[in-house]
Amino acid sequence: MSEPILEISGLTKVYRGGLKALDNVDLTIRKGEIFALLGPNGAGKTTLIGSVCGLVRPTSGRIAAFGHDMARDWRHARARIGLVPQELSTDMFEPVIRAVSYSRGLFGLPPDKARIEEILKSLSLWEKRDERIMALSGGMKRRVLIAKALSHEPDLLFLDEPTAGVDVELRKGMWAIIDEMRARGVTIILTTHYIEEAEEMADRVGIINNGRIIKVDEKAAMMAQLGRTEAHIALAQPIAALPAAIAHFPVEIEDGGSSLCYRGGDGTGKGKAEVAELTKALTRAGIDYSGIETRESSLEDIFVSLLGEKEAAA
Ligand SMILES: Nc1ncnc2c1ncn2[C@@H]1O[C@H](COP(=O)(O)OP(=O)(O)OP(=O)(O)O)[C@@H](O)[C@H]1O
Secondary structure: OOOOOEEEEEEEEOOOOOOOEEEEEEEEOOOOEEEEEEEEOOOOOHHHHHHHOOOOOOOOOEEOOOOEEOOEEEEEEEEOOEEEEEOOOOOOOOOHHHHHHHHHHHOOOOOOHHHHHHHHHHHHOHOOOOEEEHHHOHHHHHHHHHHHHHHHHOOEEEEOOOOOOOHHHHHHHHHHHHHHHOOOEEEEEEEEEEOOOOOOOEEEEEEEEEOOEEEEEEHHHHHOOOOOOEEEEEEOOOOOOHHHOOOOOOEEEEEEHHHEEEHHHHHHHHHHHHHHHHHHHHHHHOOOEEEEEEOOHHHHHHHHHHHHHHHHHH
């Protein structure tokens, strides 16, 4: 297991007015990993990132990056940390290349035209280098944010909801860019609302809700618990009891016998396959159905079930 690059312990943030955005957060990030912080709106993701990047002053707790305590030795660590925020707030009138070069200088690195060119090319921004940022499309603006963060060659990079509100194509493009950064050895922490994004990108996943980290696990183990499948099967004729032929499936009668509800699977595609098996078994048993509605559980469903498990264990 590689060495820790970021160690957060007992981190709490209470905003003026009393809102506790982070509640005693402990989290260790290892060198070279991609860590996805998954949580709903207002969970505390941006506050957590802001605390590490020096934008939010923690109420209590400790943050150490690269072995340096951020409270005492902030400058040393800060120069090695990059942040891609959710939105561009400045430089709208600047040409792309100037904004990106300026970001590099801001962190005290000497100008390096070749490096800036390489970054802009890798993000397909080279052709747009002389355009003002305000004239770019939303997707290109996001790329500028990434280029700015990469310009100072961070070892630890935060991506705050890199693909919120972008179309599928751009999301895939963004994932490819994140992959390239990983290949260069950058440690990445990304926040997201999307389970599929965590699934696609991350080595480990942490789930945050109401300022608390509910669970942290390797991606595969986490996904095995998430993404359960739910299928509602409308029956052509109501049934009074579960037929023996389907009793071994995780299925229940609902709506007074006019439909069946399947809840199973483990996020590996097992659910869908099992629903297909279930429909075959119904056909074999001579039970007709008029429709099937299948869905994967949402992030909200998962929070409800994880919180339920946590409360049950407490
Ligand atoms: N400057 C602030 N002052 C007071 N409350 C704040 C401030 N910034 C954030 N909050 C509150 O802290 C909580 C956590 O917000 P935060 O932005 O960290 O969540 P998030 O998980 O990033 O949400 P989102 O997914 O919507 O970006 C929210 O209830 C938010 O309203």
